Amino acid sequence: MKQLISNNQVYGFLPTDIEGVDTLAELALDLRWSWNHAIDEIWYHLDPDLWMETHNPWVVLQNVSRDQLEKLMNDQDFRQKVDEIIKLKEKSFSDPAWFQKNHLNSPLKCIAYFSMEFMLSEALPIYVGGLGNVAGDQLKSASDLGVPVVAIGLLYQQGYFRQVIDQYGTQQALFPYNDPGQLPISPLRLPNGEWLRLAINLAEHTVWLRTWQVQVGKVKLYLMDSNDPANSPMHRAITSEVYGGGTDLRIQQEIILGIGGCKLLKELKINPEVYHMNEGHAAFLVLERASNFMKETGTSFEEALTITRAGNVFTTHTAVAAGFDHFHPSLMWQFFGGYAKNDLGIDFNDLLSLGKENPNNSLENFNMAFLAIRGSGAVNGVSRLHAAVSRRLFGNLFPRWPEKEVPIGSVTNGVHTPNWDSEFADKIWTESCGKERWRGNLETLEGDISVVTDTELWQLRNTSRAKLVNYTRERFAKQMRAIAVGPEIEDILPEIFDQNTLTLGFARRFVPYKRPNLLLHDPERFIRILTNPERPVQLVLAGKSPPFDESGKALIRQWIEFIQHHNLSHHVIFLSDYDMLMAEQLVQGADVWVNTPRRPWEACGTSGMKVLVNGGINLSELDGWWAEAYTPEVGWALGDTQEHGNDPNWDAVEADALYQILEQEVVPAFYDRNNNGIPELWIKKMRNSMATLTPKFSANRAVREYTEDYYLPAANKYLKRAAKQGSMGKRIVNTKHDLRNKWDGIRFGEVSIDYVEGGFQYNISVSLNNMNPDTILIQLFADGLNGGIPEILKMERDSEPKEEAHRYHAHITTSRPASDYTVRIISNYEGISVPLEDNLIRWQH
Numbered sequence: 014m015k016q017l018i019s020n021n022q023v024y025g026f027l028p029t030d031i032e033g034v035d036t037l038a039e040l041a042l043d044l045r046w047s048w049n050h051a052i053d054e055i056w057y058h059l060d061p062d063l064w065m066e067t068h069n070p071w072v073v074l075q076n077v078s079r080d081q082l083e084k085l086m087n088d089q090d091f092r093q094k095v096d097e098i099i100k101l102k103e104k105s106f107s108d109p110a111w112f113q114k115n116h117l118n119s120p121l122k123c124i125a126y127f128s129m130e131f132m133l134s135e136a137l138p139i140y141v142g143g144l145g146n147v148a149g150d151q152l153k154s155a156s157d158l159g160v161p162v163v164a165i166g167l168l169y170q171q172g173y174f175r176q177v178i179d180q181y182g183t184q185q186a187l188f189p190y191n192d193p194g195q196l197p198i199s200p201l202r203l204p205n206g207e208w209l210r211l212a213i214n215l216a217e218h219t220v221w222l223r224t225w226q227v228q229v230g231k232v233k234l235y236l237m238d239s240n241d242p243a244n245s246p247m248h249r250a251i252t253s254e255v256y257g258g259g260t261d262l263r264i265q266q267e268i269i270l271g272i273g274g275c276k277l278l279k280e281l282k283i284n285p286e287v288y289h290m291n292e293g294h295a296a297f298l299v300l301e302r303a304s305n306f307m308k309e310t311g312t313s314f315e316e317a318l319t320i321t322r323a324g325n326v327f328t329t330h331t332a333v334a335a336g337f338d339h340f341h342p343s344l345m346w347q348f349f350g351g352y353a354k355n356d357l358g359i360d361f362n363d364l365l366s367l368g369k370e371n372p373n374n375s376l377e378n379f380n381m382a383f384l385a386i387r388g389s390g391a392v393n394g395v396s397r398l399h400a401a402v403s404r405r406l407f408g409n410l411f412p413r414w415p416e417k418e419v420p421i422g423s424v425t426n427g428v429h430t431p432n433w434d435s436e437f438a439d440k441i442w443t444e445s446c447g448k449e450r451w452r453g454n455l456e457t458l459e460g461d462i463s464v465v466t467d468t469e470l471w472q473l474r475n476t477s478r479a480k481l482v483n484y485t486r487e488r489f490a491k492q493m494r495a496i497a498v499g500p501e502i503e504d505i506l507p508e509i510f511d512q513n514t515l516t517l518g519f520a521r522r523f524v525p526y527k528r529p530n531l532l533l534h535d536p537e538r539f540i541r542i543l544t545n546p547e548r549p550v551q552l553v554l555a556g557k558s559p560p561f562d563e564s565g566k567a568l569i570r571q572w573i574e575f576i577q578h579h580n581l582s583h584h585v586i587f588l589s590d591y592d593m594l595m596a597e598q599l600v601q602g603a604d605v606w607v608n609t610p611r612r613p614w615e616a617c618g619t620s621g622m623k624v625l626v627n628g629g630i631n632l633s634e635l636d637g638w639w640a641e642a643y644t645p646e647v648g649w650a651l652g653d654t655q656e657h658g659n660d661p662n663w664d665a666v667e668a669d670a671l672y673q674i675l676e677q678e679v680v681p682a683f684y685d686r687n688n689n690g691i692p693e694l695w696i697k698k699m700r701n702s703m704a705t706l707t708p709k710f711s712a713n714r715a716v717r718e719y720t721e722d723y724y725l726p727a728a729n730k731y732l733k734r735a736a737k738q739g740s741m742g743k744r745i746v747n748t749k750h751d752l753r754n755k756w757d758g759i760r761f762g763e764v765s766i767d768y769v770e771g772g773f774q775y776n777i778s779v780s781l782n783n784m785n786p787d788t789i790l791i792q793l794f795a796d797g798l799n800g801g802i803p804e805i806l807k808m809e810r811d812s813e814p815k816e817e818a819h820r821y822h823a824h825i826t827t828s829r830p831a832s833d834y835t836v837r838i839i840s841n842y843e844g845i846s847v848p849l850e851d852n853l854i855r856w857q858h
């Protein structure tokens with residue numbers, strides 16, 4: 014299976030005339046090294062300085078001197094190491110993984126995973142934050158588990174901005190250029206060696222897209238960019254920045270992602286059963302996939318959409334309505350006026366309706382999340398709480414349906430554990446749980462890790478903290494030198510932080526809803542906590558604010574001024590330019606990870622999950638994942654599980670609670686030691702958190718859940734509908750129309766209730782206006798008690814209809830009064846998902 018890389022397959026220069034360099038190139042171009050550190054020493058040997066500086070093997074390989082390369086390639090030991098790693102790599106491809114062991118004969122052969130950003134490695138900076146993190150970690154877990162995913166994204170000429178904080182605490186944004194030759198990517202070549210260039214139509218212009226491939230272990234990620242010399246300067250800049258520019262740039266990026274991505278798959282003759290939209294940005298794929306199906310089978314757009322949507326999965330990540338991308342109808346007209354007519358054969362207004370709450374409102378913008386929902390067979394939020402919030406946000410798409418039945422499920426995010434564990438944590442987990450521990454179903458991990466002794470766990474904490482302290486000093490010195498403050502930085506450096514001091518970490522995007530300044534609510538009190546001479550505390554902070562968000566930048570400045578004004582740099586350090594490599598250091602070393610979002614706006618949050626494997630403990634608002642993970646045994650919680658918007662009074666209450674938890678719980682638990690010098694209470698929490706939460710909040714668990722609860726059912730449903738030129742899809746559309754024509758003529762008739770032992774029998778007659786009774790469902794419904802899940806009971810049809818009314822009955826065992834119950838009619842045919850695919854509903858009252 015060996016596929017060697019030659020110089021004309023890569024973008025950039027490679028001395029492939031030196032024997033063995035092609036093998037190294039193959040390794041350097043596989044992002045597996047971002048989580049499998051067995052390879053690190055190879056790159057280190059090639060060029061220690063450049064490796065430590067960049068952690069980018071591809072850059073190391075291209076810049077190492079010829080002499081050094083030749084010397085190493087002639088070194089027996091070095092060659093042997095390389096060969097061993099290649100063998101391991103080949104074995105990982107041939108050994109059956111979780112998917113092959115469990116679902117080999119399923120009809121699911123390919124999932125296409127679309128995302129605007131992927132956070133895979135600092136060597137490939139095409140991400141902003143949490144969303145990219147979820148995408149990147151899921152790809153890595155898909156590779157571990159053998160789930161057949163191909164991913165689609167954009168290659169940005171500049172990634173997200175790089176942050177410098179000047180001496181006044183003001184964030185400055187820099188945009189270094191992503192040189193494709195120095196990124197671990199290669200041109201996507203067709204079997205005949207040609208570089209695949211795609212043409213797509215943007216507002217009647219042909220725009221060329223260059224295509225790239227990224228190897229992520231067993232998974233491939235395909236990237237597109239518009240920086241092709243054949244394009245006009247305006248078009249070349251479409252993929253310049255992630256989330257850059259205004260809506261007219263964004264819509265073009267999203268057309269490239271959704272529509273370009275489908276075209277790319279088609280060119281490669283990849284025919285996925287399932288398309289997964291990681292956030293609504295990719296929703297235009299709904300249209301293109303249907304359009305392709307129309308062309309292949311001659312179906313109408315409505316039929317094609319009905320068939321293909323069964324194979325589409327949409328994951329929403331936002332907890333505020335303003336977070337969804339939406340486009341003005343005139344902008345839509347510019348890019349989709351021709352497309353609606355030529356590619357979909359529909360009226361432009363019908364296309365617009367797919368993205369609107371109210372199709373008759375000509376002023377309403379086109380909402381990408383609405384299109385994604387109307388184009389999917391299943392929708393999910395990213396934590397249980399976020400799913401509940403999303404049911405509220407999308408409720409208007411399902412008029413007269415109870416909020417609890419709005420069809421949004423949940424798959425709580427997880428992190429790719431092997432990517433985020435430290436070498437110290439890796440050792441402990443390997444000894445207790447074995448080398449293959451993150452690749453199976455994780456069932457035994459909780460028991461296995463529990464046998465590690467208190468001393469070992471405490472040692473893990475101490476070595477990890479010491480490493481973070483060193484990192485913080487070095488990094489801080491570097492950033493101070495870069496903004497040219499005087500030589501005194503060298504003098505204070507050794508006094509910054511202490512290896513034995515309780516260390517808090519806080520790092521994430523600096524935006525108001527995350528309340529990164531909550532700890533500053535009462536500066537004097539916080540200073541007392543930090544500088545308590547017997548029981549000191551230190552805090553390392555990091556995070557970027559969106560470049561044009563003055564309120565976010567002010568939050569950063571507030572921290573810098575606090576540190577400077579109170580001369581606190583022994584205890585508090587703000588590290589600039591938060592990125593994936595820094596995140597690794599912070600989550601591995603922090604004793605406590607602090608998170609203070611305003612509930613419910615942290616849809617899930619993932620950084621707190623990264624500390625679990627490393628023995629860090631969470632102190633967080635009960636929001637996102639922590640709302641379902643928290644128990645007093647595993648960490649600390651802020652908040653009363655209610656929503657308070659951005660009420661400043663509530664901020665004050667929570668700040669007070671935060672100080673109190675630190676003063677009365679966190680600090681004592683850390684500093685109260687037994688005779689062996691071990692903080693028993695601390696270790697107990699740490700052990701519980703590691704053992705019970707690490708497997709649960711892993712991307713391994715999330716990807717298995719997506720596979721079994723979403724991808725497999727979606728593949729089955731799609732294939733069933735697509736069979737025989739889509740005949741089932743046609744029946745669905747016909748039934749849908751028939752029901753709509755007759756729906757208003759439904760009449761509820763007489764009701765009778767017979768009380769029997771332990772409940773009652775409910776009878777009703779309904780005239781169905783000639784609808785086929787097999788296409789509907791009559792249900793008895795009662796609201797759940799105390800806000801619980803509603804009670805829903807199917808009513809059975811009496812065998813023979815009397816005249817034109819049908820009689821239905823249900824027997825209920827309950828102590829609730831019959832008046833709590835009401836009858837309703839919903840649609841039910843051909844296995845459609847209700848109300849997602851057909852939201853008709855009629856209530857008796």
Ligand SMILES: *Cc1c(COP(=O)(O)O)cnc(C)c1O
Nearest residue numbers: 142143521592593596618619620
């Ligand atoms: C994990 C991570 C995030 C996401 O952090 P949240 O706390 O979930 O917002 C953002 N940026 C980087 C670099 C990360 O590693």
